[in-house]
Amino acid sequence: MSIAYTDIVSVFDDTNLYIAFTKGSVLNMSMFPAITKNRFNWFVDNWTTLYQSFKQYANGDENLESVLIDFDSVIKSYKLGSKMNVFNDSQKIQLYQPFLETLSLNSIALTTAESTIVDTERQRLLNFTIENFRAMLKYSKQYESDLCGNIGLSDPYALKALGTTSTTKTNSPTLSSLEYIETIIELNKYIVSIIYQLKQQVERPPNLIAVANQNVDTTSRVRFIDGYTSANSVPFEQSLEHMAQKYMGSKDLWFTIAQINNLQPPYFDPTGIKYYLITPGANNSIIVADTEKYNLHVGAKLSIGSFKIKEEVRIVEKIIYNNNSTMVLFLSGDRDLTKLQVTHKAFARIFAPHTISNTDFVLIPSFTPATLKNSTTPNSDSLRRLDTALLNFGVDVAHDIDTGDILIGTNGNFVLSYGIKNIKQAIENLIKTTKKELPFHPSYGIDIEFGARFFGKSDLVNIITDSVIAQIKGDSRFKNVSLSGVEVTNTSISMKILVQIQGVADVIPLTFLG
Numbered sequence: 001m002s003i004a005y006t007d008i009v010s011v012f013d014d015t016n017l018y019i020a021f022t023k024g025s026v027l028n029m030s031m032f033p034a035i036t037k038n039r040f041n042w043f044v045d046n047w048t049t050l051y052q053s054f055k056q057y058a059n060g061d062e063n064l065e066s067v068l069i070d071f072d073s074v075i076k077s078y079k080l081g082s083k084m085n086v087f088n089d090s091q092k093i094q095l096y097q098p099f100l101e102t103l104s105l106n107s108i109a110l111t112t113a114e115s116t117i118v119d120t121e122r123q124r125l126l127n128f129t130i131e132n133f134r135a136m137l138k139y140s141k142q143y144e145s146d147l148c149g150n151i152g153l154s155d156p157y158a159l160k161a162l163g164t165t166s167t168t169k170t171n172s173p174t175l176s177s178l179e180y181i182e183t184i185i186e187l188n189k190y191i192v193s194i195i196y197q198l199k200q201q202v203e204r205p206p207n208l209i210a211v212a213n214q215n216v217d218t219t220s221r222v223r224f225i226d227g228y229t230s231a232n233s234v235p236f237e238q239s240l241e242h243m244a245q246k247y248m249g250s251k252d253l254w255f256t257i258a259q260i261n262n263l264q265p266p267y268f269d270p271t272g273i274k275y276y277l278i279t280p281g282a283n284n285s286i287i288v289a290d291t292e293k294y295n296l297h298v299g300a301k302l303s304i305g306s307f308k309i310k311e312e313v314r315i316v317e318k319i320i321y322n323n324n325s326t327m328v329l330f331l332s333g334d335r336d337l338t339k340l341q342v343t344h345k346a347f348a349r350i351f352a353p354h355t356i357s358n359t360d361f362v363l364i365p366s367f368t369p370a371t372l373k374n375s376t377t378p379n380s381d382s383l384r385r386l387d388t389a390l391l392n393f394g395v396d397v398a399h400d401i402d403t404g405d406i407l408i409g410t411n412g413n414f415v416l417s418y419g420i421k422n423i424k425q426a427i428e429n430l431i432k433t434t435k436k437e438l439p440f441h442p443s444y445g446i447d448i449e450f451g452a453r454f455f456g457k458s459d460l461v462n463i464i465t466d467s468v469i470a471q472i473k474g475d476s477r478f479k480n481v482s483l484s485g486v487e488v489t490n491t492s493i494s495m496k497i498l499v500q501i502q503g504v505a506d507v508i509p510l511t512f513l514g
Contacts, residue, residue, distance in 0.1 A: 003132055005139040008184070009090055014136065015190055018125045023318070030093070030100035032121065035114050037087045040078075047075045054099045064098060071096055130198045137191045144184045151177055186321075193298040231260060231363040235395070235418050236356050240267060247364040260365050264354035272303070272351040278326055281337030281346065288348050290327040293319075295353045301360075304331070306346035309339055312392045313359065333503070359395070389503030393477050396422050404432065423501065430471050446471060464493060477502060 005011055017031050029036055043050060051072060058064035074086050086092045093100070105118065152169035171177070237243060240254035240263075248256070258267055275288040286304065296302075298316055305311030318330035329348065331337065340346035351357055398407045398417040407415035417425045433445035446467040465483055472481045478499055485496040 003135055005136055008140065008143050009094060011136050011140050011143075011191075012187060014125060014128075015187060015194075017121060018128060018194065019190070019318075021122050021125055027105045027118065028101050029103040029105070029108070030097045032105075032114075032117060033087075033090065033093050034117050035110075036093055036100060037085065038114070040085045040087045044075055044078055047072075051075075053102065057099065057102055067095060067098065071099065130195055133191055133195045133198070137188060137195065140184060140188050140191065144181060144188065147177070147181050147184065189297060196299065230366045232366060233361045233363055235416070236358060236360050236362050237416070238413075243362060243364070256365060257362060261356070261362050262354060263356060266352060267355055269352040269355040269357055272349040272357065274347045274349050277340055277342055277346040277348065280342055281340035283335040284333075284337055285328050285330045286337055286340060286346075286348055287322075287326050287328050290321060290325055292350045293321060293327055296327075296329075296350060297353065300351075300353065302329075302331075302351065303349040303359075304337070304340060304347070305349075306340055306344040308341075308344045309346070310392075311349070389501050392503060393423060393501050396425065399425060399429070401428065423499065426475070426477075427468075427472060427497070427499075430475075431468060444471070465495060468495065468497075472497070472499065479503075 013031070013033065019025070020027060020031060029039070051068075054068055054071070058068050074092075078084065110118070149168070150170050151173040153173065232247075234243075234247065237246070240257050241251040244254040244257055245251040257263075273292065275291070278287045278289065281304075296316060296319065298319060300316045301313055302316060303311050303313050312333075314331035314333050316329055317332050320328040320330075322328065356362060395416050395418045398415040398421075399405065400407055409415045430444070431446060435445040436442045438444055446464060465486060469481055469483060472478055479502045480500040482498050483495065484498050487494040
């Protein structure tokens with residue numbers, strides 16, 4: 001049963017606490033008003049130490065200094081005999097939140113009752129369903145609409161969607177009112193991202209084409225086919241028109257692909273915008289200018305790199321906006337972002353929202369039902385790691401297995417090799433190259449010419465297999481490699497190799513005949 005929210009503070013509190021519990025973040029005093037209320041005497045008794053800590057945190061910031069003066073006066077009034085616990089006022093707790101956030105629960109000896117409060121809140125929030133967050137979002141959007149109406153900035157389309165009418169204008173827009181509305185909008189984005197994450201776990205993806213049909217005027221002749229029962233994921237090539245012609249038989253169906261992939265104009269962003277890091281990367285976070293903050297959201301894909309680090313794809317998992325026109329992006333993947341150095345021109349390449357780039361995969365709709373029955377959605381983190389690992393391995397020009405010639409497609413362009421196919425091609429190229437054959441890469445290749453006769457000599461077989469394994473291990477794109485079997489005849493050698501590429505734990509079995 002969903003909760004009926006009646007104040008925006010509860011929406012903020014539940015959202016922040018849910019994110020903290022699910023992300024394993026450090027818990028602090030501001031997240032638990034019930035604990036804060038009962039701790040007022042503790043603040044009074046320890047105020048000398050706390051004040052110095054808060055003063056250092058404020059560090060001359062005009063707004064924080066003003067709040068600290070108010071906080072200090074409240075504590076002094078209590079000591080002089082007022083005996084008023086201002087923490088009973090939720091607005092005061094919200095006012096002092098920046099300072100309460102600096103007090104982690106780990107640094108405070110919680111009582112048994114306080115520990116029970118934390119455990120109860122954890123159980124309550126982790127049991128939240130999509131309906132709970134939808135109720136939260138409904139209230140928050142209505143609250144946002146009322147704020148906009150109060151300053152005469154109502155959105156008629158949003159009001160229609162909410163099924164409500166505009167509130168009467170009572171005030172003129174001010175910078176502070178606009179900033180507060182922006183805060184509520186950001187809150188709504190977080191809630192939407194949580195709903196999306198839960199939908200991935202428990203629901204099927206929506207039929208975006210059917211939704212598109214509902215938005216077409218009833219007098220229009222335009223209609224989208226919504227009878228597709230499955231979709232195949234393929235690498236993006238050239239343009240949506242090209243993809244539609246290649247996979248669906250008509251370039252006119254490009255907009256169907258755009259709809260099912262939730263793409264929006266300009267649909268294709270081949271280069272993105274490169275933003276150089278302001279400070280060196282941390283374990284799993286980077287800091288860049290917040291120029292694109294309105295186009296970047298949790299779950300978005302971007303790429304990172306430098307002139308020393310090969311560009312790789314990551315997923316935005318969390319965003320923190322600073323007061324100095326910068327933002328902190330917490331990214332998925334290995335916690336190795338310290339490799340991104342400002343002196344190496346480290347950057348983040350941010351793409352336009354709801355667009356695709358040359359390294360993306362797109363869904364091609366199909367009338368054929370999926371062959372998997374009772375399928376479940378794989379773990380999203382696992383999919384992200386596999387997607388990122390295959391993209392990081394790279395895309396190459398495809399070669400003919402027998403002749404080694406570069407393959408040209410019917411459209412006159414190079415045929416591309418990607419995914420598992422490119423992993424196998426990389427090893428095939430290695431096996432078919434004799435050491436010192438390439439003058440600029442004399443160490444690349446194996447120690448015997450491909451096609452030599454073996455006659456079952458075990459020492460020669462060992463030279464071949466050892467050389468192949470050693471060369472694969474020398475390729476930084478591979479994490480591990482092992483030989484699972486060898487079959488030898490007078491004219492050939494067959495090797496079964498198990499490889500792991502960087503970024504995933506999956507083992508890929510490959511067989512090569514030479």
